Every structure is written in structure tokens, then in C-alpha cells.
Amino acid sequence: MRAYTTAHLSLPLPEGHPFPLYKYGGVAEALKGLLPVLPAPEVPREALFLAHEASYLEKLFGEGLSREESLRLGLPFSQALLRRALHAAGGTLAAALDALKTGLGLNLSGGTHHAFPGRAEGYSLFNDVAVAIFWLRAKEGFSGRVLVVDLDAHQGNGTAFFFREDPSVFTLSLHGERNYPLKKEKSDLDVGLPDGTGDEAYLWALEGALEKARAFRPDLVFYNAGVDVLKGDRFGRLALSPEGVRRRDERVFRFVKALGAPLVVVMGGGYNRDPRLTVEAHAATYRLALSSLA
Template structure:
């Protein structure tokens, strides 16, 4: 059975001005349940990730400032909202949900996190609404537990996965691939194993062509597990994106990635990443399409 990490804290932890895009974390499972795509048995509520597992990816000093809620105001501004206990709990549950999803994926081929994709968190910093890097934490968990030996991270959010790139810069067992807007946040990029920077206004055809050309090249790493960050801020309607993909183009993107994983017997954990279109329906529809395609390919 395909498993999907979801917790009520995913939807309502943020200050008032930041809540609109977070509503999607409640609406996505609601829509999938309403359409009969999933049942309640597909959903699970993750616990808190342990400190020991966090420290496989994040520096002790940074983690202690998060844990004790003593992160300097300047660093909180870099994250984008004030640090509080509920926000930290949210991120700890998201990270554990991605770990649990990775374990479920090894058994079932694919698993999802309704949230996650917190790829701007580096080893010793938070940034861009990210405190703890869920896919990096899960990747290091798999490696440390002997559950994977060579991992591929495919990051197709419109923003570069700078935190992920930094965490794994000296880790040969993890190959980081980020295809993102060149002139978009973060303006100081890190170096992934493979970065493809895209010009503003890029549409479906050229995006999909670049992706199709690149995916076979990633097999050279010989991965035995994949993490996929499927941000829908690539949509033309996205207010933070600068690319111009249609919903159909976004669906085709997900199908190419997930079919690639299926064809090569690679279990895949999917985190949702960004989505900031003014119309919440556009965000929810695009994210729900990711789930539907994954279930269609793997079930």
C-alpha cells in the first residue's frame, strides 16, 4: 500500500501572513480523499525525528539553537518567519515523515510527503521557509542504517536546492541534481553535482526536452534510491517562479521522473516542495496530479 505522510501541523503552524500557501497541506489530502484516489488508510501521521538523526545532516550548534529557540534574530529573518516551538515541531515531523516514506518506498516502490522539500536548509543555516532539510535527513538516515548505498536526489522545484547541495558537497554516495530558475532565489547558489539553470519564461517543450535528455545521464551514479522534490512553483501562474510551465507540462514532468524510477527499479520518495500561485486551486490541482501519476505508475 502506498503511504502518504500528513499531520495537522503541516497546515497551520505559521504566522498569519504566511498561512495562505500552507493551506495546501490540508487541501491536498482532502481533495485526494474526496476524489477517491486514496483512502484514510493511505495516510499516516509521523512522529518527531530524533536529535541523533538530525545531527547526521545538521551541525550541532545550529540544531541546539533551533532546539532551544535561541536562533539569532538575523538568522530567523533569513528563514522568513520567527522561530517558535510549533514551527520546529512541524519541521521535525516533516523530516520523520520523509524518513518513514523512504522506508515505505523501499517496500512499495513509492511514497509521498504532503509537505517536505525543505531544500534551502543547509548544514548550519535555515533559509527560505526551511529549518531542517527533510530529504537530506532521510538520505543520511538510509545511508547510516545501511538501507541504501547510493542515492540520487532529483530536485525540480523552481528554486535551486542549495541546502541539499551544501550538505552533500563532499558525500560521493549522494548525487544531487537541481534544475531551477537561473535568476531566482537563492541568489547565491551552491554547487550541486549537476545544476541546470533555466532562463525566465521557459515553457513546457524546452523544459521537458532538457529533463528527458538529462535523466538517463543520472544512471551513471548507479543509485539504488531516489528522492524527488516535485515543487509546482514551475507553473506560469506562480508568483515566485518566473518559469512558464502549464499544468499539463508539470504533469508530464512528474510522469517522466516517476516512470524513470519505475523503469529502473528505483524506489522513490516524493516531497511536494513549493507552490505559490495566487489561486490556491492551481497549486492543489498540480500537487494532486503528482500523487495521481505516482499511484498510476506504481500501483
């Protein structure tokens, strides 16, 4: 068992930028004693072209994003940003291959679910989960059903768009109804929650959503385990406690174990005003995945 990280990659950001670069190194450090934490490999360019529009990728690898496109992304475009995104997507692909071999794959990055086939937005240059699924289909001979359980506080709009007409992929998104993105895409199952939703209401909604997804009988599950659902998150607007997040993860892992399907865990969002809470919540998710499923 191993995990992948982008902590070895730098990313210069403007002073005061809210992107939580600290958490990638922090989570990798917190898990070091439990399993090997390896630098995420760069995703094959061919994998990107399987999922994303060629014109978009050619622009990224050529002149890069315009100022307007960078504003939509929320990050200034740079070669360092592009490199990090290539390795984050590569980590998810490597974790997916691990999951098919061992039952569990872990990427301490990824979950960039706002990227569309032809555009970047919401801190997401590439949709790493979509890239992995397209590669598994085209290059690894995988033809099974895929469930994406997206429990980031924000709707996985890009992922929903990628698979809106694909009956072999079921997208489930539990998110803040009034939160970003303002224009939601249609997942196979969307559960919108009011601002301030706490542990019990959240867990009740999650139980119902997982029960509906069970009928899909997936052969592989991707779990976007964002911790921006925690109370005090700068962007999440929900109000789970650390114990509530643990119970959320416990339900997901119990659900996956009952299915007998391989699981890929990706990091997703987390922007708590207390950086230690963000790091510990992410690390706790991966620890629980290991103890529950490894």
C-alpha cells in the same frame, strides 16, 4: 501504500504572509479516497544530529532563531514552526522507509532543500531529504547510491552543499537560473533555466538531465516535486502549464520505473496566485505516482 501529512499541525503566521499553509490540508483532503493519509511522525532527534551541526540544533531547541536568522528563513520562529519542521522531516524519513519496503514512499510535505547543516533559510529549518539519507546510512544498513531529482523552481542549494563531497549521492537540480537563491551551490548536475521557460523547453532540458543521471545507476531516488514551476506562481518565474507539470512528472516516474529503484516523493514549493492550482497540481503529482508506480 500510505502517505504522510503535516496538515494536522497549526502554524500562526502574520497577516498576509505568503507561506502557503493551505496547501497541506488541501492536498491531504484531495488524496483521502485513494490511500490512507497519516499524520507524519516526529523525526527522531538522533536523526537530526546525524545530519545537522550540533550547535545549530542546540540553538533551535534552546533559545531559537534570532530575528536576523528568522529573516533569512523567511518565517518568524516559533515552537509551532519547529514542531511542523520536526514532523515534515519525520514524514520524509517514514516515506523513505516505506520506499525501501514497497518501492514508493509519499510525504505530502517536505522538500525543504534550502536548509544547510548549520543554518536555516528559504522556509527550510531542516533538510528533510538529507536527514533521511543520513539515517538510512547510519541506522538502516542502506549503502546504495542515492539520486536526488530536485525539480522545484529554486535550486536545492542546501542539498547540494550537504552532499558536495559524497560520491554516493548524485544531486540534480533543474531550476530558474536567476531566481532564489542568488548564490547557487554546486550540485552534481545543475540546469539553470531562463525566466518564462515554458513546457517544451523545460521538458527538453529535463530529458537531457535525466539521461545524464541515468549513468549514476541509483539504488534509491528522492523526487522534490515542487509545483512552483507553474505559470502564475508568486515566486517561481517559470511558465509551465498544468499539462506540462503532468508531463514532467510522467517523465520522472517513467525514468524511475526503468531504473527499478525505490522512489520517495516530497512536496517542495508551490505558491500560485490561484491556490486551487497549487493544490490540484500537487495532488495530481501524487495521484500519478500511485498510478505509475504503486
